[in-house]
Amino acid sequence: MKSFLxxxxxxxxxxxxxxxxxxxxxxxxxxxxxxxxxGIGPEPGVLERVGAGILWVTALLASLLSLDHLFSDDxxxxxxxxxxxxxxxxTTVVAAKITAHWLTTGLPLTLLAPILGVTLQxxxxxxxxxxxxxxxxxxxxxxxxxxxxxxxxxxxxxGVLLPLVILPLYIPVLIxxxxxxxxxxxxxxxxxxxxxxxxxxxxxxxxxxWATAVALRxxxx
Amino acid sequence: xxxxxxxxxxxxLAAAIQPWAAGLCILCFAIGIPMALVFxxxxxxxxxxxxxxxxxxxxxxxxxxxxGVMAAGSASYLIWRHxxxxxxxxxxxxxxxxxxxxxxxxxxxWGEPMWGTPxxxxxxxxxxxxxxxxxxxxxxxxxAFDSPEQGDKAAAILALVGSVNLPIIKFxxxxxxxxxxxxxxxxxxxxxxxxMLAPLFLMVGAFQFYYVVVVFMRVRAxxxxxxxxxxxxxRAT
Numbered sequence: 001m002k003s004f005l006x007x008x009x010x011x012x013x014x015x016x017x018x019x020x021x022x023x024x025x026x027x028x029x030x031x032x033x034x035x036x037x038x039g040i041g042p043e044p045g046v047l048e049r050v051g052a053g054i055l056w057v058t059a060l061l062a063s064l065l066s067l068d069h070l071f072s073d074d075x076x077x078x079x080x081x082x083x084x085x086x087x088x089x090x091t092t093v094v095a096a097k098i099t100a101h102w103l104t105t106g107l108p109l110t111l112l113a114p115i116l117g118v119t120l121q122x123x124x125x126x127x128x129x130x131x132x133x134x135x136x137x138x139x140x141x142x143x144x145x146x147x148x149x150x151x152x153x154x155x156x157x158x159g160v161l162l163p164l165v166i167l168p169l170y171i172p173v174l175i176x177x178x179x180x181x182x183x184x185x186x187x188x189x190x191x192x193x194x195x196x197x198x199x200x201x202x203x204x205x206x207x208x209x210w211a212t213a214v215a216l217r218x219x220x221x
Numbered sequence: 222x223x224x225x226x227x228x229x230x231x232x233x234l235a236a237a238i239q240p241w242a243a244g245l246c247i248l249c250f251a252i253g254i255p256m257a258l259v260f261x262x263x264x265x266x267x268x269x270x271x272x273x274x275x276x277x278x279x280x281x282x283x284x285x286x287x288x289g290v291m292a293a294g295s296a297s298y299l300i301w302r303h304x305x306x307x308x309x310x311x312x313x314x315x316x317x318x319x320x321x322x323x324x325x326x327x328x329x330x331w332g333e334p335m336w337g338t339p340x341x342x343x344x345x346x347x348x349x350x351x352x353x354x355x356x357x358x359x360x361x362x363x364x365a366f367d368s369p370e371q372g373d374k375a376a377a378i379l380a381l382v383g384s385v386n387l388p389i390i391k392f393x394x395x396x397x398x399x400x401x402x403x404x405x406x407x408x409x410x411x412x413x414x415x416x417m418l419a420p421l422f423l424m425v426g427a428f429q430f431y432y433v434v435v436v437f438m439r440v441r442a443x444x445x446x447x448x449x450x451x452x453x454x455x456r457a458t
Contacts, residue, residue, distance in 0.1 A: 147382055151375045155365035164361055165379060168354040171347065172389075203385075211382055214299075218374040 003088045004096050011100030014073075021066065022104045029062040029109050033116045044121045051120035052130070052181035056174050059109045059134065060141060064163055066105045067145040070097065071153055071216065081220055090213035098139075098146045098209065106138030126185030129194075136197040137177040143201075143208035144169050150215035173200055228444045231305045235437040242437075246430035253423030261420050273331040275420055279428040280324040284352060285387060287317025287432065291359070292384040295377035305440070307373055310380065311363065312439035316432060318356035325349060345401040348390040355383040 015022055036054045040046055074080040083093045113134055114127045122130070148166035152158050180193035225231040257275035264271035294310030297303040328346070329339035340346065363376035 147378075151362060151379055152365070154371065155362065155375070156367070157365060161361055161365050164354070165358040168351045168358060169382065171351055175347070207382075211378060215375065215378050218378070219371065221371075 004092050007083075007088075007093060007096030008100050008103075011097060012103060015100070015104045021069070022108065025062050025066045025105050026108045026112055028065060029058055029112060030116060032058045032061065034119065037120065047120045048122055051117060051122040052126070052178045052185070054120060055113050055117060055130070055134075056137075056177050056181075059113065059138065060167075060170055060174060062109060063105050063138065063141045063145060064166065066101065067149045067162060067166070068159065070101055070146060070149040072149075072158075075153060075220075080216070084216060084220060090217060091209045094146065094150075094212045094216065095209045098142050098212070101146070102139050102142040106134075106142055110134040110138055123185050125187065126181050129184035129190060130181050132194060133177045133180040133197060136194065136201055137173050140173050140197070140201045140204045141170060143204040144173075146212045147208050147215065150212045150219065153216070153219040173197070176200070226301075226303050226305055228305055228308075228447075232441055232444060235440065239434060239437050242430045242433040246427055246434055249423050249427030249430060253420055253427050257420035257424055262414075262416050264417075267335060270331060270334055271417070273327050274417075275424045277324060277327040277331060278421060279425045280320045280327065281349070282425060283428045283432055284317055284321035284324050284349070285390060286429070287313045287320060288352060288356070288380075288384065288387060290436075291317065291380050292387070295380040298377050299374065299381070307377065308440045308443045309436060310377065311373070312436045312443065313432075314356055314360050314363075316435055316439075318353060318360070320428070320432075321349060321353045321356060325353065343401060345390065348386060351386055352383075352390060355379075355386060359383070 033054055036050075037047060040050065071080060074083065084090055086093070110131060113130055117127060117130055145166055148162055148169075152161050152165060155161055176193050176196045180190045180197060183190035183193060225234065253275070258272055261272070261275075263269045291310045291313045294303075294306040294308075294313070298307035298310065325346075328349075332341075333339045359376050359380055362379055363372045366372035366375065
């Protein structure tokens with residue numbers, strides 16, 4: 001547990017020193033969401049209806065952007081090999097890196113989403129469900145994304161490959177995430193959809209660190 | 222099982238099975254296609270459009286089956302370093318992708334007159350589309366590395382990760398209210414008349430044997446390609 005926290009604080013310190021990366025992801029998220037009112041037109045009825053979908057899809061793409069250097073920075077300077085040979089379980093290393101990734105991308109996106117939701121004229125009743133859905137969903141995105149990032153480590157044309165590998169696996173989270181926001185925004189009970197999102201998170205938390213660790217070990221062989 | 226990790230021994234077995242599989246494939250097609258397209262009765266609601274089912278259902282089944290083989294082959298490659306299992310997995314991917322695409326296309330052709338729309342975003346169609354992209358991802362990832370072995374391993378892990386999608390596809394029509402027909406095979410028995418079931422089974426059989434024939438062909442090609450590569454490397458050094 002102590003090494004887990006140490007690893008998280010190391011990654012957080014690194015990302016504070018490279019603030020631009022975190023800010024860039026949040027900036028990408030904000031500016032892409034803002035493009036939609038121009039593209040679709042500012043009529044209130046339309047934006048209100050598609051707002052949840054826009055926020056989720058954009059959050060998905062934004063978290064994809066930052067996955068590119070989740071492991072590759074450490075691989076290039078050799079830190080990854082040291083971390084994997086350290087007397088810590090590789091799953092712990094991976095879990096710490098995923099947690100740090102979520103703290104620097106998923107969490108800022110979740111905090112930013114309600115403000116952007118207001119600009120998309122989403123009803124105020126859907127703010128709380130939106131935050132809850134993103135809190136449950138974005139860690140799942142980081143977990144699944146880590147598997148993809150580890151698998152594509154050292155591959156050619158990685159930028160194109162990563163979305164092709166990961167986005168199909170993101171689709172269930174997207175479906176239920178948007179469903180949860182929309183259903184509760186219309187005043188219905190969405191507990192079931194939130195439960196499914198939570199289930200995805202638990203399943204991903206159980207399987208993904210392990211799969212990522214295996215993939216990293218194979219990549220560094 | 223492990224005896225066939227030796228490619229030469231596996232190829233010998235494959236060469237023995239292949240003519241039989243090819244013969245059965247041709248036989249099933251020869252009886253199945255006329256039965257399905259001409260002699261089977263039209264549906265009381267769908268009319269002759271129901272005949273699309275005789276291609277649609279077998280290709281959907283093969284899309285899932287090929288992924289199952291791919292996942293099983295990938296697992297035995299990762300666990301036991303079973304080289305031939307990996308070759309079978311790699312050979313299954315493009316075939317499965319084509320069957321999945323065929324399933325989606327025939328489904329769209331059928332949906333246009335029957336549902337009034339070629340596509341709806343419901344669980345079964347979406348999960349089938351995801352399956353298609355998983356195949357594409359598997360093939361792309363396998364080719365993306367300079368060392369073939371690293372690509373094989375990465376792709377094998379991806380195949381296993383993606384296999385969570387299989388049960389979702391299988392049970393999607395039971396779990397969610399869907400526009401798609403529920404499964405015709407269930408615990409309560411079969412909900413289709415024998416006159417339609419017989420050609421359907423023949424077509425499934427034909428597709429299955431076709432798959433066996435093509436997988437063995439592709440595995441043989443892979444073994445030969447590896448030999449050519451080794452020989453070239455030897456001559457170069």
